[in-house]
Amino acid sequence: MAGQRWDLTALLNAADPNAPAVERHLWMVRLLEWLRSVPAEPAAEVASPVPAPVPATVELASPPAAEPQPQAAPGNSPTPWPLRRLRHLLNVLDRNPEHRERISVLLQRSMAGLDATGLLADFGFSPRQGFFSELAERLRLATLPGTPQTQDLGELFLLLFEDDEAETAWIEAIDDQTLHRTLALFVPDADARPWRAVMVESIQLLASQFRASGLSAEMRQRMDPALRTDRPFHQVVQAAEGLRASLRELQHDADNAQAMQALAQQAHYLRAVLAACLTAADSVRGHLDDYGISVDLVFQINQLRGRAERMEALLACLMGNDAAPDLRRLLAELVRAGIERRGIGKLFTRHYALLARKVTERSADTGEHYITRDSAEYRDMLRMAAGGGAVIGLTTMVKFVLTALALPAFWAGFSAGTNYAISFVVIYLMHWTVATKQPAMTAPSLARRLEGISSSDAALQRFVDEVAHLLRSQFAGIVGNLSAVAPVVLGLQILSWLTFGAPLIGQAQAHYALHSTSLLGPTALYAAFTGVLLFASSLIAGWAENWFVFHRLDSAIAWNPRFIQRLGAARALRWSRWWRDNIAGVTANVSLGMMLGLVPALAGIFGLPIEVRHVTLSTGQIFAALGTLGWPLLNEPGFWWCIAGIPITGLLNLGVSFALAFRLAMVSQGLKLRDRGRIYAALRQRWREAPHSFFKPSKPPG
Structure with missing residues (x-):
């Protein structure tokens, strides 16, 4: 066969x-x-002649299809x-x-x-207790055959x-x-239930593992102390031992009603202890919500709950009046466990949900600072974006200098990334902004406004208002960046002509800048890829802040004896507060800068034609080329193809990063957009009635 x-x-x-x-x-x-x-x-399935040693009289000719199939009840x-x-x-x-x-x-x-x-x-x-060791085990199960x-x-x-x-x-x-x-x-x-002994032994093993997990240092330190007073995790093993002792008595005398009652009491006691243990374990989640998420801890909590549910299922098989329904449920649960055991995607979805929520919540808190809601905030955004654009203008010229050094691929990417990172950090510390960084930070904030839109017109209106505020903020950011970067770059070029009689960059670099930013090339594709990097930087920032808070590094900076000895108590406390408030911003800017420089370089090493197109940096390069090649360049169609690429690059930078961040925010917070039609209709109505609200703030009434 x-x-x-x-x-x-x-x-x-x-x-x-x-x-x-x-x-x-x-x-x-x-x-x-x-x-x-x-x-x-199926209807044609006929059993073949039965070879020896099966007698010829054996009837195997009744195929399943020939049996009368039970009629399904309506809806079944x-x-x-x-x-x-x-x-x-x-x-x-x-x-x-x-x-x-x-x-x-x-x-x-x-x-x-x-x-x-x-x-x-x-x-x-x-x-094992670790998330990543479990990931390796599931990869093994998914790739290697069993025997x-x-x-x-x-x-x-x-x-x-x-x-x-x-x-x-x-x-x-x-x-x-x-x-x-x-x-x-x-x-x-x-009816004798001979499986009772092995089930009780399994309960004992589960109880031992349950206690070890519940009493681990990571779990114990984050539980509510009041819920550990009665030591429920110590009692769970004692309860399982009592269950085994009661079963031994029942096995010596199957008709002993007193032994059966003792077994039932021990099962009830074990259930009560398990409930107390799970209540204590759930208190860990509250600590994680306040002080940061650990993937390994979330994994341990889920494993703990799974073992408790398995013990409950085994107890049901032990104590139920009819074994069949309980065994059926147990078998189905084991099959589900096997399906999940081999599912890598499910592991990520379940155990990264809390981390993703915490990342987006922290990004949302940061993103609130990037949304303008009135004329004063709108003017502040223009001012902050102009400051950021001026710094990017200087960054553009430094990039050309670094390119002229003709460094090896990796070091060229590293130097470019360092240049970007320093510039972004300077912009951040000066409280200025780069428009393309806003969407990944503001999308989680916008996702918060989705709650209640299905049942409340007021909530829907608030969401539409927030969309208008957000788009208006993005528009102000781009206008401010581009309005500053072009004059700064041209000013530096003109100053170089007047001082040295030559531009800061050569003609070869100028022509390459125009060729690389033209809309006729792969600019749109690279701009979309840059949007992915922009989103990734916000994710890294949220993860870094969560890691910082979870490990209580702010407290360590403030109270570690060595820090206090070197910095002094007052300065250590200031440093602690500063890093707690700025770890996400610094990480986002450094990671974004290094990715913009290193990712194309590393991709080139492997022969992958990947580059980045950042709208503000690209605009600076275009106007730097104009400063080198002169005003006759305005008569060249190629220059205008580069100008046409600026809005496309900006749209893709913003759109891709925002879409990814918004999707993550909805998934991580469990938000489902079921009433899309109402939302789209409300947005269209706002566009018809007040299109200017998407570009500039409305004047206050009166």
Whole structure:
């Protein structure tokens, strides 16, 4: 049957309870594959003649498609195909006791040789506490094949069930009668619940891991002390031990009502202790909200909650009146755990959600300073942007000087990045601004205004107002930057002509600047890529501030004895406050400058034709070229193609960075824009009624 799907006849003939363990495991994998497989023509599926040793009288000719399919209730989906095949298999085995006996012995021997705690206690959980070690483990599971040659039921479980949500769907659809018939193949007497011992052992293992995680230094230091007074994480292991002792008494005398009552009391006690532990663990999230997010800590909290839920599921199987529903839920939960265990994207989505929220919240706090809401703030924005444009003019000329040095690729990129970084930091410290940095900072602030727009017209109006304020601020920033950078660059060129009789840059550099910034080239593509870097700088800034706050570096600067000895108490406190207030701004500017310089250089080393196009820097280069080539350049079409590229570059710089930042803000805060039509209609109405509000502030009434 190599290279082909096994049919039922072949599976029944291949079932050998005396085969080596790895062959029995492989048979189980093939059985699950047969359950999931759907014939191309179900109605035409006919069992092939049964070869020896199956007697010729064995009836295998009733395919699942021939069985009357249960009619789905209104609104319910039809019976899943794997469930129909499972029922067919059970019917065939009921008609053929010899086959039933062989398969039952095979399954029982296989389960007896497997470590069930590997599935019940370990499966779905990381063996280590770190997020990145778990990422490496999931990469291994996703790239390396598994083997049925194992004694760990958890490892075999990954081969038995596929990484597909459809697996849980058909398992949850199994009715109690079919489940009891299936259980009878694995255990002679399901009512005796022989799995209780291994489940209690698994609960003990889970409790030990649960306590170790809950009492780790990172968790313990951030819990509410009042919730640790009763030491719930110490009690959880004691409760699990008590559960095991009660089970031993019940196993000695299955009819002992007192022992059964003691087991129920221990289960209730364990549930109460778990609830207290989770309450204490949840208090860590409040600390993280106030003092910064740690991905590893968020990961530990989720692992802690997952182990508690697994213990709850095992307790339900131990104590329930009917084992079938609880076992079905447990099996479905294990399949989900296997799907998530192999999902790298889900790991990032879950464990970076809080970090992304904290990054965008900190960016939103910074972004409030970049939004103008009245005429005074608008004039301040023009002034701040003009100051930033003047500095960028000087930066442009320094860039040409560095380029003339003809440094090796990496050092040329490093020197250019350092030039940009110093300029951006100077602009920041002078409380000026660079327009292209605004969108990535202001988008999270805008996302805050999305709350309540679905049910409130007032909230919708506030959101439209904020969009107008934001666009107006961007417009003022660009106008201020460009209105200053061009005169500064031309002024420096004219001064050089008057002083030295020559421009600051040569004609070759001038022609290259015009060629590289022309709209006829890849300027638009590079401008969009620059928007990605602008967004990345805001993300880095938010992460750096979160890291600074989480590790309490402001407190260390203020109170560390060495700092106090060298700086003095008053100066150390001032430094602490300054870095706490400015770590995000400094990091954003330094990272943006270094990326603008280094990313093209590193890409060139690998042969990737990637460059950056920043609207203010590009404008400075164009006017520097004009200062070298003279006024006749105004008659050249190529010059005007460069001028035409300025608004396109600005639009893509702003648009891409804003779109990425706004999307992250919505995702991280759990915001869903369900009423897009109302928003677009409100924006169109504002454009028709007051288009000037998007470009300049309205005059106050009266």
